[in-house]
Amino acid sequence: xxxxxxxxxxxxxxxxxxxxxxxxxxxxxxxxxxxxxxxxxxxxxxxxxxxxxxxxxxxxxxxxxxxxxxxxxxxxxxxxxxxxxxxxxxxxxxxxxxxxxxxxxxxxxxxxxxxxxxxxxxxxxxxxxxxxxxxxxxxxxxxxxxxxxxxxxxxxxxxxxxxxxxxxxxxxxxxxxxxxxxxxxxxxxxxxxxxxxxxxxxxxxxxxxxxxxxxxxxxxxxxxxxxxxxxxxxxxxxxxxxxxxxxxxxxxxxxxxxxxxxxxxxxxxxxxxxxxxxxxxxxxxxxxxxxxxxxxxxxxxxxxxxxxxxxxxxxxxxxxxxxxxxxxxxxxxxxxxxxxxxxxxxxxxxxxxxxxxxxxxxxxxxxxxxxxxxxxxxxxxxxxxxxxxxxxxxxxxxxxxxxxxxxxxxxxxxxxxxxxxxxxxxxxxxxxxxxxxxxxxxxxxxxxxxxxxxxxxx
Numbered sequence: 178x179x180x181x182x183x184x185x186x187x188x189x190x191x192x193x194x195x196x197x198x199x200x201x202x203x204x205x206x207x208x209x210x211x212x213x214x215x216x217x218x219x220x221x222x223x224x225x226x227x228x229x230x231x232x233x234x235x236x237x238x239x240x241x242x243x244x245x246x247x248x249x250x251x252x253x254x255x256x257x258x259x260x261x262x263x264x265x266x267x268x269x270x271x272x273x274x275x276x277x278x279x280x281x282x283x284x285x286x287x288x289x290x291x292x293x294x295x296x297x298x299x300x301x302x303x304x305x306x307x308x309x310x311x312x313x314x315x316x317x318x319x320x321x322x323x324x325x326x327x328x329x330x331x332x333x334x335x336x337x338x339x340x341x342x343x344x345x346x347x348x349x350x351x352x353x354x355x356x357x358x359x360x361x362x363x364x365x366x367x368x369x370x371x372x373x374x375x376x377x378x379x380x381x382x383x384x385x386x387x388x389x390x391x392x393x394x395x396x397x398x399x400x401x402x403x404x405x406x407x408x409x410x411x412x413x414x415x416x417x418x419x420x421x422x423x424x425x426x427x428x429x430x431x432x433x434x435x436x437x438x439x440x441x442x443x444x445x446x447x448x449x450x451x452x453x454x455x456x457x458x459x460x461x462x463x464x465x466x467x468x469x470x471x472x473x474x475x476x477x478x479x480x481x482x483x484x485x486x487x488x489x490x491x492x493x494x495x496x497x498x499x500x501x502x503x504x505x506x507x508x509x510x511x512x513x514x515x516x517x518x519x520x521x522x523x524x525x526x527x528x529x530x531x532x533x534x535x536x537x538x539x540x541x542x543x544x545x546x547x548x549x550x551x552x553x554x555x556x557x558x559x560x561x562x563x564x565x566x567x568x569x570x571x572x573x574x575x576x577x578x579x580x581x582x583x584x585x586x587x588x589x590x591x592x593x594x595x596x597x598x599x600x601x602x603x604x605x606x607x608x609x610x611x612x613x614x615x616x617x618x619x620x621x622x623x624x625x626x627x628x629x630x631x632x633x634x635x
Contacts, residue, residue, distance in 0.1 A: 246441075261292075273305035276331075282314070286313050333351070
């Protein structure tokens with residue numbers, strides 16, 4: 178009996194383990210084979226006749242759209258590191274941007290110049306552009322390419338300090354930008370004279386002109402066309418020279434993560450202003466109505482997000498101070514009788530603060546005027562309405578507690594007691610005498626559980 182049970186147990190264990198063995202073997206073989214994206218099935222033709230596995234070249238692809246900011250810098254830095262860890266043959270940045278902020282642009286250029294993986298900036302699709310910051314990124318890349326009907330240029334640096342074109346500060350910024358882009362042009366063997374013109378005179382050219390003037394290396398219809406032209410080219414990397422092999426390459430597209438999508442949204446100048454407005458309103462409403470909790474929590478979270486975003490943007494601190502001043506003025510409206518002057522001052526302060534908030538003169542990177550006007554009006558209306566409700570509530574007669582008894586009429590029922598609100602209260606007059614039963618009196622004061630009353634003339 179024991180032997181029979183032992184055989185049954187052995188058989189059951191064998192049936193459980195048997196399916197796992199081939200799965201494990203397949204897993205080991207899969208790990209030893211090439212890294213293949215979900216879009217690219219393994220082609221049997223890549224196997225050699227002696228049945229040994231060979232790997233297809235791996236190319237990372239990342240799409241960069243809209244303005245260049247801190248999130249863009251983080252994404253490019255992360256994808257360069259990932260491509261290097263996976264021994265990628267090439268990293269392609271598909272670029273379409275009107276420009277961006279200076280600090281993250283310099284950081285991106287530095288990461289590309291020191292990248293262990295060759296980087297190709299591809300201005301695409303048709304109709305795309307590489308303006309301002311896009312020019313610096315393109316010149317820093319090992320390879321530069323453009324799709325048909327695209328353009329590049331207008332790389333003059335801008336600042337929000339309001340200097341004139343011939344001012345000393347603007348000249349320093351421009352000369353620094355020229356030195357940056359000329360250094361990249363000389364390193365990559367591209368047209369340094371045109372690069373300087375793009376910075377000093379904001380010139381722009383089409384894809385055909387860029388190819389003729391040695392601003393870019395290739396003009397490609399699509400990625401396959403681009404790979405065919407790059408294949409076999411040599412580049413200089415920090416570790417030495419390398420020949421690029423991207424024929425029949427597999428591509429791995431790096432999508433924007435949820436975290437980066439959220440950060441992209443909250444670091445938008447328009448959203449930063451909205452976060453400041455929600456944060457200020459939340460704090461104001463919480464102070465107007467202590468204990469409401471929800472406005473205070475929402476306001477605190479919004480302010481924290483706004484201050485985080487301000488670290489990734491070129492914030493003008495005078496504009497930030499004006500926004501904070503507007504919040505203080507809205508709060509003071511309840512404490513000071515200004516007949517609406519503080520609310521008007523808060524509106525003006527908030528509008529000017531939003532106008533100056535982002536330290537740049539590039540209209541594409543500033544707070545939208547329509548958003549600024551709308552948010553300013555909404556904040557003022559909400560804060561003014563809340564202040565009016567609080568002031569009106571303060572003027573109302575108190576209905577609850579001992580203070581709510583003052584002003585009410587009562588009937589003296591028996592010696593020393595009056596009847597009011599369904600209860601008997603001990604009462605006396607101002608001279609200390611007790612009201613006579615049957616008389617109607619008015620309550621003028623409350624001292625603990627004793628009412629001070631006066632007789633009402635009939």
